[in-house]
Amino acid sequence: MSDKIPVKNLPGDKDASFDLYAKRKDIQVRYYQGLFKNLRVAGVAILFLLYFGVAWIDWDGRQAVLWDLPARQFHIFSATFQPQDFFLLSFLLIICAFGLFFITVFAGRVWCGYACPQTVWTFLYMWAERITEGERNARVKLNKAAWTGNKLLRKAAKHTIWISIGLLTGITFVGYFTPIRGLMVELVTFSANGWAVFWIFFFTVATYLNAGLLREQVCIYMCPYARFQSVMFDRDTLIVSYDAKRGDPRGSRRKDADPKTNGLGDCIDCNICVQVCPTGIDIRDGLQYECIGCAACVDACDEVMDKMNYPRGLIRYTTENNLEGGKTHILRPRLLGYGLALLVMVGFFVVSLSNLAQVGLDVQRDRNVLFREVRGGNIENVYIVRIHNKTRETQRFNLSVEGHPQMSLHAPAGELAVDPNSLLQVPVNVQLDPGYLESTNMTITFRIEGQDNIELSASAESRFMGPRVR
Template identity: 50%
Template sequence: MSAEHNNKDFSKVERIKIHQPDANKVDRFNPRNRIYVRAVEGFWSTLRKRLGWVAMLFFLVLPWIPWGDRQAVWFNLGEQKFHVFGLTIWPQDFTLLAALLMIAAFGLFFITTYLGRVWCGYTCPQTVWTFIFIWFEEKIEGARNKRIKLDQMPWSFNKLKLKVAKHTAWILISLLTAMTFVSYFVPTKEVYIEVFTLNATGGIYFWVILFTFATYGNAGWMREIMCIHMCPYARFQSAMFDKNTFIVGYNSKRGETRGPRSRKADHKAMGLGDCIDCDLCVQVCPTGIDIRNGLQYECINCGACIDACDTTMERMGYNKGLISYTTENKLDGVKEKVLRPKLVGYGVVLLIMTLIFVYATATISPIRIDVIRDRNLLFRETDQGLIENTFTLKILNKTEQTHIYNMSVKGLPKYEWIGLQQVTINGGEVLTLPISIAVDPVDLTRAITHINFGVETDDGAIEAKQESRFFGN
């Protein structure tokens, strides 16, 4: 076939292309213009689906795991206790929560600087639930073209049946999601039994209904609107990106000039690049962008366009990787740098915060003692001539077992303990105990003596101490 004949065929294809609707002209920023995501198969799509289903199953199963006489993970807000398997976190330990949030933040910064928005593309709940909803949508209404055609058709019994089936599936998924989420704060069996037997409290019904409609709205209707207009992460990610950050990128040097052609045509002789302008990369994108227009903050690095493009390249007999995970430097032919100050900085802070969190978690004391002095009277002299200070001890048993505790005070050579010195405290209870310490003034060498109250079990396995002061003459 001659080059002249090829050019004639190409011109004919171009004239046909002009009359086809341009997917890029759709105003994706208008919430009324719905994005119909096309199904795609490939390595990255398979990885995303598997991670999504694992995350979903982990979320659903975790509240059902038993741990003794309770569930393994239970955020008991009523008693202000967070149970995470064998660890019980009390309000006094909430600095651990702050540390955990800091670790999550710096972990996100580190991953974003190195791998871009892979969190958004693979593990963000909005993405996971959105693709689950799309999966059910495809199973009920059909592929992308069928869904578009169905929405353009006038209402009929068949259309109503499909729409009702789809939205029923969405609502059931949303209800399951809401009840599972509430089960992290209220015992799981209690939630399911009381909700379905209509014996749940108004608060439980409120939160179940709220999260049901929130999930249904976010994953079913809003979808990319959440990512484009409402998620703050997309707005400040540019502060973490650099030219060595991995992004989903289009190799314009290889792909341009784009245009349709037959598989047997010599596209190089026609002056064309490898991109055949099939728009599949746009049709599979959950946010409706055209990755060929360059780096855009709406891109969530899900890799769907990579799989779509690789499939097209394979069918055309071209090399894969026209769209790939790459960096701006690589696209520009500049040498990449893996280690750079920003990435190292985030990594060092992340490592330090993680070590601190692990140490703090491992050394959580199973008992806590707070000492409150009598503010009205610093000290008084007894009938025996002793100097007496009054204290209120608050002892918290942070374990789930009952223990017998012995109390003492250090820092005084000789003293008389007035009040109970051995107490029994049930698991999770706080004991308020008023006591007094009396000392012979002869044994006091200064007006203020620093002392330490201690509490421990008989075997010394559990102990805690708290500093205070003893006032004398």
């Protein structure tokens, strides 16, 4: 038996044709209450608190989270990452991707329904629409009505709130790349950098369009995740589903009527599950790629079931196997594979992060001159030594070279002091008597060691060039 979910034709889909340029169907979402909505609201509140709040947190005299592009430094609280550390960021993105795969195999599109920025901002925009234009029926009537002062005022209020949310989103995003306190002052005094203004405008417009005007179009047509999610689904994946065995045949009835007497199922065909869906689908038609797993239809249907004194769960989180009366298998090869790979990558990331060097050393040979003979007959090579201090304090270092006992290092006078989170670049000369040359190309090692903290050390290899050995 295949573990794939079978493809089902929707009612009336035989010989169906689609107009790729059809006018968008206006979706007005109905207000509802329920457990899953409360969970989403709590999650949205936390996400907004993190996004808009973290940018204003200070840490040791600077912004706690700041991507300082001019200085090529990425600060996350007490940690500072340099360009050579950005491989960790790439690795973190890979971990997030595998985490999404793992969650999708286990629980479908819960990321889309509860934590995706498109969903989070869309629900916020829908809230602004409801408080300015009224509930669903009022909004439908308002859209069909002629333009009056009342309609103009309500539409203007809605779009003003939408633009304001988009503007705050854009300012906060740019505030993670430019210190947000200074950015706010510059914006108020009209002295902000042109690029900062451009990106604020860009993200304001993008938020306004995606969450306000396009909404479900982004999820259905623009998001690639909606298209390849089916590859990760199987018959044991947790999805939002309608229990057709219990609900069909559908039909309206009196509250006190016995549905079995009338040959009906528990579904009263009220269409409220469709009215609360942010993508406008009918979950009773089966699993569809447009479903973002937000469980709005679950909450709405449970409300109806409570009013009818029927058991909850006509629409619920379940699996294809469970719907067909079978057993759901939680531990299965695909899920275990993603989970194991995720654990290995997280472990490697934690180890790499804990062993992240606080000082870096890079040595580059002067390629303009292979070598030169100096007074006294010694052979000399010139190098550029770069010392990276990633700590929050000024550090003093001792520099040495290894390769031959008779090799001498000539560096600038004075100690090598490097400011916090700074790069020091100094030229150094290495000399060796040609009589000690074993070949024209020798491996040498530069080492630095902290004067105040011997644990701050690093090394880098280079080559020492000389004349042909006779």
